[in-house]
Amino acid sequence: MHSFHIALLALAISAPALADIETAFVWVQGSPGTNFAVMHADLDTETGDLSVWGDYQGLVGDLTAVALEDLQGQSLGAIQFTGPREGIAYGTVQLAGPALADALASGVDVQFQTTASPAGEMNGFLSF
Numbered sequence: 740m741h742s743f744h745i746a747l748l749a750l751a752i753s754a755p756a757l758a759d760i761e762t763a764f765v766w767v768q769g770s771p772g773t774n775f776a777v778m779h780a781d782l783d784t785e786t787g788d789l790s791v792w793g794d795y796q797g798l799v800g801d802l803t804a805v806a807l808e809d810l811q812g813q814s815l816g817a818i819q820f821t822g823p824r825e826g827i828a829y830g831t832v833q834l835a836g837p838a839l840a841d842a843l844a845s846g847v848d849v850q851f852q853t854t855a856s857p858a859g860e861m862n863g864f865l866s867f
Contacts, residue, residue, distance in 0.1 A: 759784045761867035767849065769861030773797040776828070778849055780865045787839045791818050791849065791865070792829035800855025807832060808848045809841045843867055 760781050767776040778793035791807065801823040807815040815838055818830030828851075834842055846866040853859030 758786070761843065763846075763865040763867050765849065765863040765865050767793075767795070767851065767861050767863030769798070769851070770858065774799060774824075774851075774859070774861055776851065776861065776863070778828075778863060778865065780847070780867075782834070782842060782867055784839070784843065787834040788831055789815070789834050789842065789847065790829075790831045792827065793849075794827055795820075795851060796825040798824040798851065798853055798855075798861075799859035800853035802826075802851060802853055804850075804852045805830075806850045806852060808850065809838065810845045810848065811841075813838075815842070815847060 760783055763780045765778045767778060769775060774797040776793045776795035778791060780789060780791045782789045802820055805818045805820050805828045809815055815834060816832030818828050820826060820828040846864050848862055848864055850862040851860060
């Protein structure tokens with residue numbers, strides 16, 4: 740039994756620390772009322788990886804970009820998407836320094852940009 744406990748202690752000491760993940764969810768409603776998205780995000784506070792994914796539908800116009808911005812309007816990156824009006828948006832961007840601190844303190848704005856701007860656009864706010 741004694742050697743078993745020593746082996747467990749050695750494993751615990753050598754095991755990597757678990758990442759600190761902050762999670763956010765948002766319902767994004769567009770102004771025409773027919774377009775919406777359900778978004779989920781995980782922010783790893785140690786690496787700065789912000790992973791965002793969601794399901795969207797009913798857009799007016801074709802989707803051209805899904806942009807991530809801080810509250811000052813500075814770009815944090817863009818996420819990939821599939822389908823012009825219905826599909827999945829997903830991606831990971833790397834936040835570092837002030838951008839990471841700002842995202843944790845103030846959140847991230849998710850903007851669906853379309854060819855029918857501004858009527859087809861919608862945005863939501865991810866707060867961690």
